[in-house]
Amino acid sequence: MPFYRGNLKPETLNIAVLLPHTRVYGGVRRYVEMGNQFVRRGYDYIIHTPDGRPPDWIQYDGKAARLDEMNDEPDVLICGDVGMLPCFVEMTARLKIMNLLGSRFADKYRRYYREDMVVVGNSLEWKRYFPGVEGYTIAGAVNTDIFRPMRKKEAGGGQYRVMCFGRMSKKYKGVRFVIDAMRRLKPRSDYVLVMFDNEPLKKPRGINVETHHGLTQEELAALYNTADVFVSAEYGAGWSNTSAEAMACGVPLICTDSGTQDFAVDGETALVVPHEDPAAIAAAIERLRGEEITAKGVRPLLLLNRLAENGLRKIREFTWPRLCDRFEALFRRHLGDYLGDCH
Structure with missing residues (x-):
């Protein structure tokens, strides 16, 4: 995909994510945590699902809306689940990102992949099951403010x-x-x-x-x-x-x-x-x-x-801010250097 050289102001860049729901799932966490980071950096971030409900099990600072409420073409459109590929392939955006979630979905990725999409794998494994396609590895992350050592166990104690x-x-x-x-x-x-x-x-x-x-x-x-x-x-x-x-x-x-x-x-x-x-x-x-x-x-x-x-x-190398840094680098490459002046 060629670099975008449009005249959008960086603060108006909007990111839309397609998910089937916002319930307690690891794949949902990825986009909720990403959203929190991007909102702090001044982006407009919205998760679109069929019912439009925001997550109720984790803090989320972005927006949530139904799929049928996506009226305008987003700057960045991310397909966050294989079940959303049929509608994702029909949508338009300045930058379309197909996020790869695992080898068990390889056939579907091959079926729906188009040259106007950018591939992002959430682990190194994607290059093995989706060869011959250029893309990026942006691995997952963990919230170490929540998930951290709390106590030291005694050796040999109990079951x-x-x-x-x-x-x-x-x-x-x-x-x-x-x-x-x-x-x-x-x-x-x-x-x-x-x-x-x-x-x-x-x-x-x-x-x-x-x-x-x-x-x-x-x-x-x-x-x-x-x-x-x-x-x-x-x-x-x-x-x-x-x-x-x-x-x-x-x-x-x-x-x-x-x-x-x-x-x-x-x-x-x-x-x-x-x-x-x-x-x-x-x-x-x-x-x-x-x-x-x-x-x-x-x-x-x-x-x-x-x-x-x-x-x-x-x-501890895999933090949400670092993950979003890598997405920002991807945005700059495909949407223009103007992002660097603001974020």
Whole structure:
């Protein structure tokens, strides 16, 4: 797309985002947090959904409106969900951004992609499943004012708390592999699986389980801080919000490379395991648990401390202001240098 050399004043630049809803989802968080940053920088920012409702679970400083209320052509139009692609492809804007969310949607991205669109992947993985197209990687971010270490756990105290996102209805989340891994751990009485989601969860059988639902962001951060380890067994993901949030709380991470490539380095910031491999997940949990038991009064927690400290340092690179800086650079490239004089 050529650079735009129009005569718009920077303070009038308007950004419109298409989403199917504003409920509690990681993809929604991305655009809410982005909106808060852009509003502070003087942009006009609006999320369009079918019902036009603003989010009620997180602070949002921008505007919200129904899709049918988009009367004027926006300067920037961002498609934030694959379900909005059919209407996105028919709309016009000075700059159209197709945001890629994961390999499981690759066929739809290829179907709706047009040359007048700019591609933005929310993790490094997009270049693998959408090759041959020029675009940008603008990874996700985490709010470290909310998700932060709150207390230091005592080594070897009580049941070993393994935490995961519990949405079993979404198979790509890989929750069943975490549950299978928990069933392999011996003795089972030493471990408890801590699961959370927006809605009530059905407890799996054969293991100790603790479930939570409907948590505020602050309550979720507090729950992360009770965990000994966080496990993400996703596949086909873009950016793993829950992995990033747990890491920001100083919790050691066991994960696949799906949605975590930007911050998970095996043996340094996380233990990275193969996809669909509960035996590998169980072995990683036992490795961390075994070190903690051995270290109680004997030697330092070398691996645990390295993962927690390096992970915390790494994830703090992914802030919402920095994410918006990268979007601003994209705006300047495609809409003109006039933005630099105001922001």
